Amino acid sequence: MKGYSVFSLVRNAFSGHRHWNPVWRTPKLRKSYDIVIIGAGGHGLATAYYLASKHGIRNIAVLDKGLIGGGNTGRNTQVTRSNYFWPQSAAFFDHSLKLYENLSRDLNFNVMLSQRGVLTLAHSHHELESLRQRANAIQINGVDSEVMTPAEIKKLVPLLNMSARHPVLGGFIQRRAGISRHDAVAWAYARAADAYGVDIIQQCEVEGFDINDGRIAGLQTTQGKISADKVSIAVAGHTSIMTAKAGFRVPVTSMALQAMVSEPIKPCLDTMVASSAIHMYASQSDRGEIVLGAGADVYTSYAQRGGIPLLEENVSALLELLPAFSRLKLNRQWAGIVDITPDTTPIMGKTPVKNLYISGGWGTGGYKAIPAGGDTMAYTIANDNAHPLIEDFGLERFEIGALIDEGSSSGVAH
């Protein structure tokens, strides 16, 4: 893979940026592959990259019905953290954060990771006690987590209204957490996978499977029929649609999760602030926009819009905590479809179909998991055996009741 360098930047700047090579190829779909991954979001692309780079498998296609990173990977609010309650989740998400910490260098593409901290607020004594308990559990998991006093919080976020309807009584922060640039993550993995010869086929929808003797014998796509030794699903909010075509069900609820950004302003919010009680989280993007998110719509839907009442709730919650933003104009609002599992832990690993693997059920928090998701799924597909970090994330947990309840680990309740 050709590296970016200061010399290429200068050379291209002087020629009006007209001579850059395409970052990835536009290959034609071939009839057969060793591995086909459905979904060119962060997870599908990262899985292809690690399969090629770590396991030496290069005859791979990543198929997407739309564009690279055009699903939830390009629609999320970029929060990247690993402060999870259960040891299995903390180990997995911290592996992800560690991969994120070196990703720009590893992939030679700036993913703009900004470890500005993620601060979660407490607004009652009871909430503060639970946050303390969570912060302790997170520390025991080996992940950084610090309880903060109201004075420390005010110093970190001077614009915060400490005496809102629900006053700020404290909070906890993961300082290594932060945000990164979501499109760059998708593009970086796409470019790196392409350099290993992975075919990324855009505008190619998988419509069905030919199943023979409990194995996928062929895939029906909008660009024709193909075959593959192994197939993996990484389609976020459309997982249950895909698994239904393969003949089995997954316990997920698909809902719209929305986000929005204001017009850009000068830097004034240099951490990510979340409040479950007031129900919002906000950060400032590298472009200066205030990025705002909250809970998912409370009904199932595949409409990537998000309901108006929730939009209104999100904005009022922001203004309650950060009233200085009341004069800002809202620039854009959008939504993505998220598949939420009963325990809000993802579903990863093997499936009842012998050569079909799954990475789904990411709900509202799979962006931060992209590097670890790709790494562990690549291992699982290459070895036909779950990676040790995701052994507990398989579909079997719903049969035996070994749920990993991370419901309270989101920045806000979902």
Ligand SMILES: Cc1cc2nc3c(=O)[nH]c(=O)nc-3n(C[C@H](O)[C@H](O)[C@H](O)COP(=O)(O)OP(=O)(O)OC[C@H]3O[C@@H](n4cnc5c(N)ncnc54)[C@H](O)[C@@H]3O)c2cc1C
């Ligand atoms: C508004 C919003 C805010 C969020 N905020 C955060 C956050 O701050 N932090 C965080 O960690 N997570 C967040 N998330 C969740 C995160 O975005 C997702 O969990 C993550 O991006 C999932 O990545 P993916 O690669 O699995 O899916 P996607 O990026 O959605 O990729 C799946 C791809 O599959 C393709 N596809 C679907 N069906 C087919 C088919 N039949 N054939 C071919 N291709 C198909 C789609 O076109 C899509 O490109 C948020 C999500 C939303 C919607």
